[in-house]
Structures are given as structure tokens and as C-alpha cells.
Amino acid sequence: MNEKLLKIINERQLVSAMNKTKWREVCEDLEKLHSSYICVRYKLITSDEIFGFSPVWWDQLFEYASAIEWLDFNPIVSEYRGRLISDKKTDRSAEILSILKRHSIKYSNQESYFRVWGYLNPGACPEFV
Incomplete structure (x- = not known):
């Protein structure tokens, strides 16, 4: 992990909820489904911007x-x-x-969407399913 990410994680006191292996398993399985039409929205810890719902290339998403x-x-x-x-x-x-x-990945329901958490903020208590 690069120093910029480590600095953000430490400053915001984030707790990791996923690891690189779990992200890889999810991305690879969704790629195998030919599920390019499944739309996702996501937020990176490096920005306040929320990337709106759109289809993604799973191998490119894995890079983030x-x-x-x-x-x-x-x-x-x-x-x-x-x-x-x-x-x-x-x-x-x-x-x-x-x-x-299949990969024992906890998620929460947000409106009608399934949310996979990469990091949790201090005091955040999502209701995992």
C-alpha cells in the first residue's frame, strides 16, 4: 500500500473491512459472469467524490x-x-x-443496493447481512 493511502487511513482512523484478496475474488467472479451491465457506484478514501452508477471493467476497478x-x-x-x-x-x-x-463478504443494504465496505469510519456501525 502506498504512503498516501496509509496517511489517509491513519488520519481518518479508518478500519479495513476488506482485503485485496477479497476484492480480487469479487472482481474475478463478476468478470466471469460477463456482468459488465451490472452498475456500481463507489467512493474512494482519497476523495469526497462519489462515482455514480455505471458499468465498470472489473479488472480496472480492482486496481483501485x-x-x-x-x-x-x-x-x-x-x-x-x-x-x-x-x-x-x-x-x-x-x-x-x-x-x-461464496467469499464470505459482509455487506449492508443501502436503499435497494448492496454495499460492500472497504473501510469503516470510527463509530460507523453498518448493519451487515
Whole structure:
């Protein structure tokens, strides 16, 4: 881990909830599902910016793993079918949850999303499922 991240972790007194191995397992399994349409939003510890829901390249997301504060999965995948037909909605909850459970990754429910915590702030007590 680089010194910039260590400094932020120490200053904010963050506690790690995930490790690089767990992030790799999640990213690899989602890559195998060909789940490029699963949208995620995430926050890095290096910024206050929240990166909005969008599909990601899982191998590229893994590059940021040591800096991910949290990652939300939107289990509803929307596929564009044309201007005259509504988008096709597919619930991918079962697939996402099976990956999280297979690797014993704790998550919390945030609205209708599944949140995987990379780091916890002091006093933060998410209700893990």
C-alpha cells in the first residue's frame, strides 16, 4: 500500500473491512459472469467524490481496491431495447449475493443496493447481512 493511502487511513482512523484478496475474488467472479451491465457506484478514501452508477471493467476497478471506501451494487440491470419499447429490467440480486456469500463478504443494504465496505469510519456501525 502506498504512503498516501496509509496517511489517509491513519488520519481518518479508518478500519479495513476488506482485503485485496477479497476484492480480487469479487472482481474475478463478476468478470466471469460477463456482468459488465451490472452498475456500481463507489467512493474512494482519497476523495469526497462519489462515482455514480455505471458499468465498470472489473479488472480496472480492482486496481483501485486498496482505496475503495465502499462499493454499491445496483442489482437491477436495464437493457436498452429501442425508443418505442421500454428497457428490459433484469434482477441480478441472486448472482451478486451468491458471489458475496461464496467469499464470505459482509455487506449492508443501502436503499435497494448492496454495499460492500472497504473501510469503516470510527463509530460507523453498518448493519451487515
